[in-house]
Amino acid sequence: MARHKSAKKQDAIMQATLHLVIEEGFHGLSMSKIAKKAGIATATIYVYFKNTGEIINLLYLNLKELISADIMKGYKDTMTTEKGFKVIWRNYFDSIRKYAREFQYLEQFANSPYITQVSKEEGRKQFKPFLDFFDQAMAHGDIKKMSQGLVLALFIAPMSSLAKNINSGQSQIDETAIELAMHSTWLAMKK
Amino acid sequence: MARHKSAKKQDAIMQATLHLVIEEGFHGLSMSKIAKKAGIATATIYVYFKNTGEIINLLYLNLKELISADIMKGYKDTMTTEKGFKVIWRNYFDSIRKYAREFQYLEQFANSPYITQVSKEEGRKQFKPFLDFFDQAMAHGDIKKMSQGLVLALFIAPMSSLAKNINSGQSQIDETAIELAMHSTWLAMKK
Amino acid sequence: MARHKSAKKQDAIMQATLHLVIEEGFHGLSMSKIAKKAGIATATIYVYFKNTGEIINLLYLNLKELISADIMKGYKDTMTTEKGFKVIWRNYFDSIRKYAREFQYLEQFANSPYITQVSKEEGRKQFKPFLDFFDQAMAHGDIKKMSQGLVLALFIAPMSSLAKNINSGQSQIDETAIELAMHSTWLAMKK
Amino acid sequence: MARHKSAKKQDAIMQATLHLVIEEGFHGLSMSKIAKKAGIATATIYVYFKNTGEIINLLYLNLKELISADIMKGYKDTMTTEKGFKVIWRNYFDSIRKYAREFQYLEQFANSPYITQVSKEEGRKQFKPFLDFFDQAMAHGDIKKMSQGLVLALFIAPMSSLAKNINSGQSQIDETAIELAMHSTWLAMKK
DNA sequence: GATGAATGAGGATTCATTCAT
DNA sequence: AATGAATGAATCCTCATTCAT
Numbered sequence: 001m002a003r004h005k006s007a008k009k010q011d012a013i014m015q016a017t018l019h020l021v022i023e024e025g026f027h028g029l030s031m032s033k034i035a036k037k038a039g040i041a042t043a044t045i046y047v048y049f050k051n052t053g054e055i056i057n058l059l060y061l062n063l064k065e066l067i068s069a070d071i072m073k074g075y076k077d078t079m080t081t082e083k084g085f086k087v088i089w090r091n092y093f094d095s096i097r098k099y100a101r102e103f104q105y106l107e108q109f110a111n112s113p114y115i116t117q118v119s120k121e122e123g124r125k126q127f128k129p130f131l132d133f134f135d136q137a138m139a140h141g142d143i144k145k146m147s148q149g150l151v152l153a154l155f156i157a158p159m160s161s162l163a164k165n166i167n168s169g170q171s172q173i174d175e176t177a178i179e180l181a182m183h184s185t186w187l188a189m190k191k
Numbered sequence: 192m193a194r195h196k197s198a199k200k201q202d203a204i205m206q207a208t209l210h211l212v213i214e215e216g217f218h219g220l221s222m223s224k225i226a227k228k229a230g231i232a233t234a235t236i237y238v239y240f241k242n243t244g245e246i247i248n249l250l251y252l253n254l255k256e257l258i259s260a261d262i263m264k265g266y267k268d269t270m271t272t273e274k275g276f277k278v279i280w281r282n283y284f285d286s287i288r289k290y291a292r293e294f295q296y297l298e299q300f301a302n303s304p305y306i307t308q309v310s311k312e313e314g315r316k317q318f319k320p321f322l323d324f325f326d327q328a329m330a331h332g333d334i335k336k337m338s339q340g341l342v343l344a345l346f347i348a349p350m351s352s353l354a355k356n357i358n359s360g361q362s363q364i365d366e367t368a369i370e371l372a373m374h375s376t377w378l379a380m381k382k
Numbered sequence: 383m384a385r386h387k388s389a390k391k392q393d394a395i396m397q398a399t400l401h402l403v404i405e406e407g408f409h410g411l412s413m414s415k416i417a418k419k420a421g422i423a424t425a426t427i428y429v430y431f432k433n434t435g436e437i438i439n440l441l442y443l444n445l446k447e448l449i450s451a452d453i454m455k456g457y458k459d460t461m462t463t464e465k466g467f468k469v470i471w472r473n474y475f476d477s478i479r480k481y482a483r484e485f486q487y488l489e490q491f492a493n494s495p496y497i498t499q500v501s502k503e504e505g506r507k508q509f510k511p512f513l514d515f516f517d518q519a520m521a522h523g524d525i526k527k528m529s530q531g532l533v534l535a536l537f538i539a540p541m542s543s544l545a546k547n548i549n550s551g552q553s554q555i556d557e558t559a560i561e562l563a564m565h566s567t568w569l570a571m572k573k
Numbered sequence: 574m575a576r577h578k579s580a581k582k583q584d585a586i587m588q589a590t591l592h593l594v595i596e597e598g599f600h601g602l603s604m605s606k607i608a609k610k611a612g613i614a615t616a617t618i619y620v621y622f623k624n625t626g627e628i629i630n631l632l633y634l635n636l637k638e639l640i641s642a643d644i645m646k647g648y649k650d651t652m653t654t655e656k657g658f659k660v661i662w663r664n665y666f667d668s669i670r671k672y673a674r675e676f677q678y679l680e681q682f683a684n685s686p687y688i689t690q691v692s693k694e695e696g697r698k699q700f701k702p703f704l705d706f707f708d709q710a711m712a713h714g715d716i717k718k719m720s721q722g723l724v725l726a727l728f729i730a731p732m733s734s735l736a737k738n739i740n741s742g743q744s745q746i747d748e749t750a751i752e753l754a755m756h757s758t759w760l761a762m763k764k
Numbered sequence: 765g766a767t768g769a770a771t772g773a774g775g776a777t778t779c780a781t782t783c784a785t
Numbered sequence: 786a787a788t789g790a791a792t793g794a795a796t797c798c799t800c801a802t803t804c805a806t
Binding site for chain 2: 024025026027028107108111112113144146147148149150152153154156157158159160161162165166170171172174177180181184185187188189
C-alpha cells in the first residue's frame with residue numbers, strides 16, 4: 001500500500017490560503033505562494049485539490065460551518081424570544097470578534113470570481129437554524145413580519161458593522177455602545 | 192508647442208476601468224483590457240497614470256466625491272434634526288440605488304490590496320459634511336451621544352444593506368419595508 | 383514466494399497505449415492516461431517498463447510481428463512468381479484494411495522521436511520473408527533487377543496509398559481500381 | 574509611432590519551428606525552444622502569433638505554397654499529355670529532393686493534432702493545378718479514368734517513396750532507377 | 765503625446781518519475 | 786508486486802511595464 005493522503009497536509013493548504021487571502025486579498029493569491037506557505041511543492045497541491053477554485057470554495061464552506069455552529073451555541077428553543085434574540089446577537093457579535101480574520105475571508109470570497117452556485121447554496125443552508133429562529137419568532141407574533149432581506153438589514157448589518165469597526169481598531173471596545181446597539185436592534189424588530 | 196494631456200482621455204481610462212471592475216471584478220482587470228475598452232494603446236495609459244494602482248485609487252476618489260455630493264443634496268441646516276435626518280437617509284438610500292454599480296466598485300475596492308492610506312483618508316474627508324450633521328445633532332441634544340463607529344453601524348449599515356439587497360434583486364421594492372427601516376433607525380438614534 | 387509479473391497486465395498496458403495513440407496521437411499520450419485506460423496505478427507501469435519509450439517500442443515490434451505474419455499467409459514457394467506476387471499483394475492490401483488502426487500507430491511511431499535504432503533494425507528483420515520473395519524472383523529472372531528502395535516504391539507505396547485512402551473514407555471501395563492498381567504494379571515490376 | 578512588426582522576426586520564428594520539428598518532431602516542440610532558436614524572448618512570439626497552432630499552420634501553408642509553385646514550373650498546356658506528365662513528374666521528384674526537410678515537416682504536420690480544417694482545405698486548393706492536369710488528360714482520353722485517390726496511389730506514392738528513400742541515404746542516386754519508376758508510372762496510367 | 769513592439773516575471777497546470785508502504 | 790503520494794521540471798500563456806520611434 002502507498003502513503004495515505006494526510007488530512008494534516010490538506011489542512012495546511014487551506015490554512016495557508018486563509019492567511020494569504022487575509023494578508024494580500026484574492027488578487028495576490030497564487031498556487032506557488034500557497035505551496036511555499038504550506039511547506040510543500042506546488043504540484044502536491046494538485047494531489048489534494050483539483051484547482052484553485054476548489055481550495056477556496058472548500059475553505060469557505062469549512063469556515064461557514066465553523067461560524068454557523070458558533071452562532072447558535074447555548075441557544076435553546078425553550079427560551080423566550082427576547083432571551084434567544086440576545087443570546088444569538090451576542091454569539092454572532094462575539095464570533096465576528098473572535099473569528100475576525102475568518103470573517104474577512106468570507107467577505108472577500110463573496111466578492112471574488114471563485115464563488116460557485118453550489119457554495120452559495122451550501123452556505124445558505126448552514127444559516128438555516130439562524131433564519132428559522134426569526135421565522136418562528138414572527139409566527140409567534142413576537143417580532144414584526146418582515147422579509148429575510150430586512151432581517152439582514154436590521155439584525156446583522158448594524159451588529160456586523162460595529163464588530164468590524166472594533167476589530168479594525170477604529171473604535172474602542174465600549175460595552176455601553178454594544179448594549180446600545182443590541183437594544184436598538186431589539187426595539188426595531190420586536191412587535 | 193507639444194500636445195497637452197487630454198482630460199477626455201484620462202476620463203475614458205477611468206470609465207473603462209469602472210465598467211471592467213463591475214463586469215468582471217478586480218480579479219480580471221488588466222491594462223490591456225482597460226486600453227482596449229478605452230480605445231487607446233496600452234502604453235498610452237502610462238502617459239496619464241504611473242501604474243494600475245493610481246487609476247484605481249483616483250477612480251475611487253472621483254466616485255466618492257460624486258456620491259458624497261449627492262448625499263447632502265437638498266439638505267439645509269435650517270431644517271429640524273428629524274427632517275434633516277430623513278432627507279439624508281433618503282438621499283443616501285436613493286444614491287445606492289441609483290449608483291448601484293459605482294457602489295459595487297467602491298466595495299470591491301475597499302477589499303482590494305490596491306487601496307492606499309492616502310485614499311482612505313481622502314475618502315473620509317469627503318464624508319465630513321455627513322458626519323458634521325450628526326455631530327451637530329448630538330451637540331443640540333437631538334441624538335444620543337455616540338462614536339462615529341456607532342453612527343456607521345446604526346445609520347449606514349442597515350440602510351446600505353437594504354438598498355443593496357434590493358439592487359441585487361433578492362428583495363422586491365417594498366415601500367413599507369423602506370419606511371420601517373428608516374423609522375427604526377430614527378428611533379434607535381434619537382434621544 | 384513473491385507474486386510474478388503478469389503478462390496480462392503488460393498486455394493491458396500496451397493495448398491501452400495503442401488505443402490512446404490511435405485516438406489522440408502521440409502528442410496526447412501520457413503515463414497517467416495509459417494507467418487509467420489499463421485500469422492500474424501509474425506507478426505499476428514502471429514495474430513492467432523502464433519508461434515511456436520502452437512501451438512504445440515494444441508495442442511497435444509486437445504489431446510489426448503480427449502484421450508480418452499476415453502478409454505471407456497462404457504463400458508457398460512452390461507457387462509461380464506471378465501467383466505469389468498477387469497473393470502477397472492481396473495479403474498486404476487486406477492487412478492494411480484490416481489492421482487500419484495498427485498501421486496508423488506504426489506510421490505515427492515512425493515519425494516520432496521515440497523510435498530507437500534497435501527497433502528499426504528489429505522491424506526490418508521481420509520483413510525478411512517479404513524481401514526474400516523479391517530477391518528470389520529477381521534471381522529467377524521473373525522480375526526486373528532493382529534495389530530494395532525501388533521495391534518499396536513500386537510495390538508497397540501505391541498499394542499502401544490506395545488502402546489508406548479507402549480506410550480514410552476518401553475513396554469508395556472499388557474492386558476495379560484495386561485490380562487496376564495490382565495489375566499495374568505487376569506490369570511495372572515483371573521482366 | 575512605435576516600432577513596426579518585422580517580417581524578419583516572424584520569419585525567424587517560422588524557420589526556428591521548421592528546424593525544430595525536423596530535428597525533434599512535433600512532440601519535442603515548445604515555445605521556449607522556438608524562442609531560443611529564433612533569438613527572441615518567449616513572450617515576443619505572442620506578438621506575432623496567437624498560439625502554437627497558428628505558427629505551425631501558417632508554416633504549413635507557406636511551405637505548401639512554395640512547393641506547389643515548384644511542381645508546375647515549366648509546364649505549358651500546349652504540351653502533349655505525355656510530355657506534361659513527365660515534366661510534372663520530374664518537377665515533383667526534384668522538389669522532394671530539393672525541399673527534403675520541408676517535405677519532412679509537411680508529413681509530420683499531417684499526423685499532428687495541430688492541423689486545422691482550414692489548413693487542410695487551403696492546402697488542397699494549392700494542389701488544384703496539379704489535379705487539373707490529370708482531369709484534363711482524362712477528359713482528352715490520354716489517361717485512364719480514375720479517382721483522385723488512385724492518382725495519388727499511382728503517381729505520387731511511388732515517386733515520393735523513391736525520392737524519400739534517396740533522401741534518407743538508403744539508396745544511391747541511380748538515374749536508371751528514376752527513369753524506370755517514371756516510365757512504369759506512365760505505363761500504368763496512360764490509356 | 766501616442767503607440768506598437770518587446771520582454772522578464774509569474775500564473776495555472778500537467779507530467780514522468782521516484783518514494784514509502 | 787502494487788500503488789497512492791510527492792515532486793522538480795517543463796508547458797503554454799498573460800501581464801505590467803519599458804523601449805524606440
